[in-house]
Amino acid sequence: MLTIYNSLSKQKEAFKPIDETNVRFYSCGPTVYNNIHIGNARAFIAADLLSKVLKGIYPKVTYVSNITDIDDKIIAAAKEENISIKDLTNKYFATYMEDIGLIGITPPDIQPFATDFIKEMIEYIQKLINLDKAYAIDGNVLFRVGSFKNYGSLSGRKIDEQQHGKRIEIESYKENENDFTLWKPSNVDEPGWESPWGYGRPGWHLECSVMSEITLDIPFDIHGGGNDLKFPHHENEIAQTCACNGLSNVQDFARYWFHNGFLNLGSEKMSKSLGNVVYIKDLLKEYNGNQIRLALLSTQYRQPIPWNKALLDQSKSIANKISEFINKHENIKPEFISSTEIAKALLDDLNTPKAIRIMQNLVQTSKFDSEEIATYKYIFEGSTQDTSIDSDTTQLIEDLINERNVARNNGDYALADKIRDKLSRMNVSIKDVNGKTEWKL
Numbered sequence: 001m002l003t004i005y006n007s008l009s010k011q012k013e014a015f016k017p018i019d020e021t022n023v024r025f026y027s028c029g030p031t032v033y034n035n036i037h038i039g040n041a042r043a044f045i046a047a048d049l050l051s052k053v054l055k056g057i058y059p060k061v062t063y064v065s066n067i068t069d070i071d072d073k074i075i076a077a078a079k080e081e082n083i084s085i086k087d088l089t090n091k092y093f094a095t096y097m098e099d100i101g102l103i104g105i106t107p108p109d110i111q112p113f114a115t116d117f118i119k120e121m122i123e124y125i126q127k128l129i130n131l132d133k134a135y136a137i138d139g140n141v142l143f144r145v146g147s148f149k150n151y152g153s154l155s156g157r158k159i160d161e162q163q164h165g166k167r168i169e170i171e172s173y174k175e176n177e178n179d180f181t182l183w184k185p186s187n188v189d190e191p192g193w194e195s196p197w198g199y200g201r202p203g204w205h206l207e208c209s210v211m212s213e214i215t216l217d218i219p220f221d222i223h224g225g226g227n228d229l230k231f232p233h234h235e236n237e238i239a240q241t242c243a244c245n246g247l248s249n250v251q252d253f254a255r256y257w258f259h260n261g262f263l264n265l266g267s268e269k270m271s272k273s274l275g276n277v278v279y280i281k282d283l284l285k286e287y288n289g290n291q292i293r294l295a296l297l298s299t300q301y302r303q304p305i306p307w308n309k310a311l312l313d314q315s316k317s318i319a320n321k322i323s324e325f326i327n328k329h330e331n332i333k334p335e336f337i338s339s340t341e342i343a344k345a346l347l348d349d350l351n352t353p354k355a356i357r358i359m360q361n362l363v364q365t366s367k368f369d370s371e372e373i374a375t376y377k378y379i380f381e382g383s384t385q386d387t388s389i390d391s392d393t394t395q396l397i398e399d400l401i402n403e404r405n406v407a408r409n410n411g412d413y414a415l416a417d418k419i420r421d422k423l424s425r426m427n428v429s430i431k432d433v434n435g436k437t438e439w440k441l
């Protein structure tokens with residue numbers, strides 16, 4: 001029923017799960033050292049979209065996305081913010097969960113933290129050394145890339161070409177410039193664990209091989225991530241997992257490889273040094289989560305999104321029109337109904353722009369179709385997060401509603417609209433019924 005583009009075969013394929021009673025999907029999660037920006041959010045929303053569609057058609061789906069809580073970037077950020085590693089990763093894990101929740105992303109079923117699997121990572125490395133696929137030198141352990149003959153089969157890069165044109169200093173301890181780190185030594189003031197190779201910490205690529213195998217078993221159905229992870233991250237994961245388990249075929253690790261496209265900020269690249277990083281947190285000051293979600297889903301997941309204010313404003317207007325229409329029928333529960341036109345668009349390699357157009361047509365022609373609406377809600381407004389709120393927030397919302405009613409009674413409609421917008425940014429929708437204002441999140 002579902003067709004999906006497989007980056008490994010480079011074509012759209014009918015999706016056939018290994019076990020229909022438990023579809024297993026792993027997607028690389030965040031390194032928690034900073035607030036999430038719109039480029040990160042695109043990858044998380046693509047994985048969320050796929051997990052929601054899978055959950056719509058299969059009785060059980062296990063969706064795993066890891067948290068990288070040990071990494072050089074984390075160590076550098078903790079120094080910069082002058083707080084401990086633990087405080088930093090706790091802080092940015094919390095903001096990650098909050099931000100993704102606000103744009104309608106449902107947390108994964110399993111969310112393994114890298115530092116909870118250090119013992120297993122050390123065992124994994126030891127096994128690779130015993131198999132002669134890795135070597136230890138000066139407190140480092142490196143994967144011997146030349147020992148895996150299918151290296152590069154996902155990204156299509158051959159080992160010789162990979163560094164072509166790049167002048168790099170080969171670290172003296174490497175047998176080959178392409179060999180990558182499984183374990184590296186930590187200084188005394190850096191986080192680390194005791195290991196057979198001394199005090200140190202795991203390499204990033206290793207984390208995903210270990211956590212995906214432990215949480216899902218191999219082979220599993222789908223492995224996902226951003227396009228930028230294909231090489232070297234996913235190639236290295238493949239090399240490690242296949243080498244450790246005596247496999248030569250990538251599909252004995254994961255059958256389908258799912259990658260989302262980039263997000264373009266015009267001609268400029270989004271970077272901290274250019275000061276043009278778009279954080280979800282900042283966008284949420286101007287747009288509500290539904291509007292941002294719609295903007296991110298307005299382009300099919302594999303295509304580049306041209307990200308700009310016009311796109312956001314257009315998505316805001318579309319989201320508001322659709323919400324207004326949908327809210328006339330509040331009793332409709334979100335549900336993925338495979339026979340609907342919206343579902344059919346999504347089952348065709350997650351064609352979200354087509355699904356949105358179908359919904360827009362229903363709105364324009366005022367055609368009430370409860371099944372299409374249920375399916376739209378499930379995907380586009382489909383957060384299953386707990387939306388209960390504390391009494392302070394309730395009070396704030398009610399105060400704003402009172403202010404708006406006073407403004408309306410005084411004929412100050414500009415102010416009333418401003419307050420409505422403010423409520424909308426708080427994800428509060430309001431409805432005036434028989435002289436009373438009702439609200440809901």
Ligand SMILES: [Zn+2]
Nearest residue numbers: 028029208233
């Ligand atoms: Zn990964």
